[in-house]
Amino acid sequence: MxxxxxxxxxxxxxxxxxxxxxxxxxxxxxxxxxxxxxxxxxxMAEEESNTPASRIYFALQCAYIFPHKKNEYLELFGKYVQDYLTASPSSGPILDKILEEVTHDRLYQGLRAAQKLLEHEGQLMAKVQDTIEPLEPSGTPDPE
Known part of the structure; x- marks a missing residue:
C-alpha cells in the first residue's frame, strides 16, 4: 500500500x-x-539538539536520513540513550520502546517514539523549574 x-x-x-x-x-x-x-x-536542526533527549532524537534522525553513516550515528545514539537512562531512570519505558523499534530497523517509528522522550524531558524540566527557589541578594559582601 x-x-x-x-x-x-x-x-x-x-x-x-x-x-x-x-x-x-x-x-x-x-x-x-x-x-x-x-x-x-x-x-530537528543540529543547533536544536542541545538537551540529552534532543541529542538522542538528532542522532536517530541522522541514522535514518543518512544510511551510509547509519552505524556511526547509531553508535552515538546508543551512547546518548545509556547516558539518559542513567540520569533519568523514569524514562526507561520510553527508551525501551525506542530501542525496540531501532533494534528491528524501524528507525522512523523510533523517531516517533523519541518524540515522546522529548515531551517527557520537557515535563521533567518543568518540574525542576517549579521546585527552584530564586536566590535573594544578600546585600553587600563584608570586606575583610
Missing part, C-alpha cells in the same frame, strides 16, 4: 536525504517503495 503525502505551498520534506520544497500549490503524491521520508515539522 503506497504512502500518500500532501505538501502545502512552502513546506519542505526530506526524501532519502534530499530536501525538497513545494514551490507551487498543494502537491500530492504517492510513494510506492520504502524510503526515508521526514516532513519539515519532524526535522
Amino acid at each position: 503506497p504512502l500518500k503525502i500532501e505538501i502545502k505551498t512552502g513546506d519542505k520534506i526530506i526524501i532519502n536525504g534530499a530536501v525538497m520544497e513545494n514551490d507551487g500549490p498543494t502537491a500530492k503524491f504517492l510513494v510506492h517503495n520504502r524510503c526515508a521520508i521526514l516532513r519539515e515539522k519532524e526535522v
